[in-house]
Amino acid sequence: MTVRAGTPLEEVQNRAHELGLDYPVDIGARGTATIGGTIATNAGGIRVLRYGMTRQQVLGLEVVLPDGEVLTQMAGMVKDNSGYDLKQIFIGSEGTLGVICRAVLQLKPYHPNNALSLVALRDHEAALQCLSSLRERFDTALIAFEGMWPDYWHLVCREAEIARSPIEGAHGFYALLEIQLRLDETSDALEAWLLDALELDLVQDGVLAQSIAEQKDLWGIREAVGEIDDHLGPHINFDIGVSPSRLGDFCVEVERVLASIPDASRCVKVGHVGDGNLHLLVSHTLGCDTSMIEGAVYELVQRYCGAVTAEHGIGRVKVNWLPASRTKAERRLMASIKNCIDPCNLMNPGVILASKKFDTKSASK
Ligand SMILES: Cc1cc2nc3c(=O)[nH]c(=O)nc-3n(C[C@H](O)[C@H](O)[C@H](O)COP(=O)(O)OP(=O)(O)OC[C@H]3O[C@@H](n4cnc5c(N)ncnc54)[C@H](O)[C@@H]3O)c2cc1C
Incomplete structure (x- = not known):
């Protein structure tokens, strides 16, 4: 699909659905986020597990460079x-290197029917x-696996009562899992998995x-x-990235x-x-110096060889933490x-990289 950059993400999704296709990037801000904005931020969201981030969906781009030259790569080639x-x-x-004007997006088959389950775990x-059990059973039909720790659950379902919990009692972890169904399929297969998992005490x-x-x-929670x-x-x-297998240890630490x-x-x-x-x-005392909290968290991120931002980007707020x-x-x-693309630093100065005048020597200090 060839799209102008100002088109809202939701409009692209809806137009694709009309054609029996799907643009699989999906985020909470789908109604307001533009395709240009989602490409400029390489937006992730709830289906990265199955389809990857925005980067994986972009086949072509047209960009106006800071000197006014237009870079057009709109052939939509899969191999080049x-x-x-x-x-x-x-x-x-x-937005630090140029203004994205148009894009060619790769669409996928549309499966409007999904099966969704919420599970409480140890x-x-x-x-x-x-x-891993879901991946083994459903392979690429598993499109979302979202986790909620008890602190989040308690705040949303008990304290603030923003959502209603369909699960009684207190548990150590909650996960929302979504399976894509083909037209001839029902949610029976997910139900069967759930029964097996309950029996195995998983x-x-x-x-x-x-x-x-x-x-x-359920998604509301x-x-x-x-x-x-x-x-x-x-x-x-914080929007932290660490290896999935080390996330539990990271949270404890x-x-x-x-x-x-x-x-x-x-x-x-x-x-x-x-x-x-x-x-x-992380809540903190009003007016306190937050750099101590940020420093402690990012020092841990660095120790885990993680990312200070997994999907929201560096912007200006996290510039000082990029070295982590x-x-x-x-x-x-x-x-x-x-420096090479924007020598006069016209495009979003101060975003991602701190210095006002980009000098490769200062970046190496
Ligand atoms: C409620 C909510 C939920 C979100 N959930 C997620 C999520 O789950 N996963 C995720 O990854 N992100 C999420 N985000 C962040 C989201 O990715 C970005 O807010 C969104 O993609 C940016 O689109 P926008 O059009 O609003 O861009 P803006 O916010 O206007 O801009 C974002 C950045 O992109 C640059 N930019 C915008 N358009 C262009 C263009 N045409 N060319 C060059 N640069 C441009 C801007 O200069 C800016 O630096 C969420 C945001 C909100 C508000």
Whole structure:
């Protein structure tokens, strides 16, 4: 599909559906986010597990460069090894290298019917076991595996009552799992998996959505992350990436580290567990110096060889923390690319890379 950059993501999804196809990038901001914005931020979302990030969907781009020249790569080729794949530099560049005007997007077959289940688990380790069992049973039909820690669950379903919990009691972890169904399939296969998992004690409790309305209610628990700001008070919203198998250990350690910082009062965890992407929200004392909390969390991220941002990008807010994820050599090369394409620093100055005048020597310090 050839799309102008200002088109909202949801409009692209709807037009694809009319053709029996699907544009699989999906995020909470689908109604307002533009295709240009999602490409510039290499948006991820809830289906990365199955389809990858925005980068994997872009076959062509048209970009206006800072000097006014137009770079057009709109042939939509799947295979093209004629030198550097220049469009990749602009995907995820957060508007620092040029203005994206048009794109060619790769569409997938549309499967409007999905089966959705919410399960309660012993802990994060059990969630990983569940994930491998689902992959073994459903392979690529598993399109989402979202995790919620008890701190998040309690806030959303009990304290703030933003969503209603269909599962009784307290559990160590909650996961939302979605399976794509072909036209001739029903949710029976997921129900059978759930029964087996309960019998094997892999899952402690679980529900299967019986209607579209019930699916929306279950997704509402996960998407309530956009509504909890007021209940948390002043807080930092971390968007951390670590290897999925190490995410459980990371969470245990980050809680220990935060407990030793008097200004950090509360921590809430939710995320795209299958991708190792943790949204960690940490409340803090009003007006305190937050760099101590950020420093402690990012030092841990660095130790886990993780990413200071898995999908939201560096922007200006996380510029000082880039060294926790990118080596000196990487930062120097990034500054060189910025300098080469935008020598006058016209495009989103101060985003991703800090210095006002890009100088490759300062990036190496
Ligand atoms: C409620 C909510 C939920 C979200 N959930 C997710 C999620 O699950 N996963 C995820 O990855 N992200 C998520 N996001 C972030 C999301 O990816 C971005 O907000 C969105 O993709 C940006 O699109 P936009 O059109 O609003 O861009 P803007 O916010 O306007 O811009 C974002 C950046 O892209 C640049 N930019 C915008 N358009 C262009 C263009 N045409 N050419 C060059 N640069 C451009 C801007 O300069 C800016 O640096 C969420 C955001 C919200 C508000």
